[in-house]
Amino acid sequence: MHKINLAEKLALFSTHWDPKIVAELNGQHVKLVKFRGEFVWHHHEHEDELFLVVHGSFDMHFRDRVVPLREGEMLVVPRGVEHRPVADAEVSVLLFEPAATLNTGSAGGDKTIARPDWI
């Protein structure tokens, strides 16, 4: 039981689309991730997913619209809803989602991180 400093954790990695686990509670993971560029379209069959912008901004694309998100803003993407994060510049995001969640969800492919690292 120790405190977690988000800035210190974010300084530990520089990769993109590569979520790192920083905490676990009630079967959920808290992850930190950096986005830059366009991710793959995907959905999660069984998991709702929360995105909270820690630093920077990005756009969450849905099939019918785009939701821009800035620092201090968050969005819940319900299970089953196709989405694709797009970041013009690097953005740091906190994720809250079930421990079983795969970053690419239904899509798979070479961006899949099967077992995210703890940092």
Add this chain to the structure above:
Amino acid sequence: MHKINLAEKLALFSTHWDPKIVAELNGQHVKLVKFRGEFVWHHHEHEDELFLVVHGSFDMHFRDRVVPLREGEMLVVPRGVEHRPVADAEVSVLLFEPAATLNTGSAGGDKTIARPDWI
């Protein structure tokens, strides 16, 4: 499915020890709460609880030590562990916890918010 701006939500209330629900996912609630002063000692029998400081600072007291938490820092308090938040000045905190979690946990008493409002 709409974005949630933490600063805008925090501007909607000024009460202390009175958590407000801002999102629900996977049976968990995301809440915002303002602390000032000393809360009651309590634990949660079945729920782990995450505290993320959005603005300000506070001390989480445990029976054997104190963990100071500042903006951008978070702490998971596992189920069963007695704790008491203490804030010298007002602090705004984001909570992640199961939807069933009561703010006073095992302790009950007049600070209990049986059904937190959504904002």
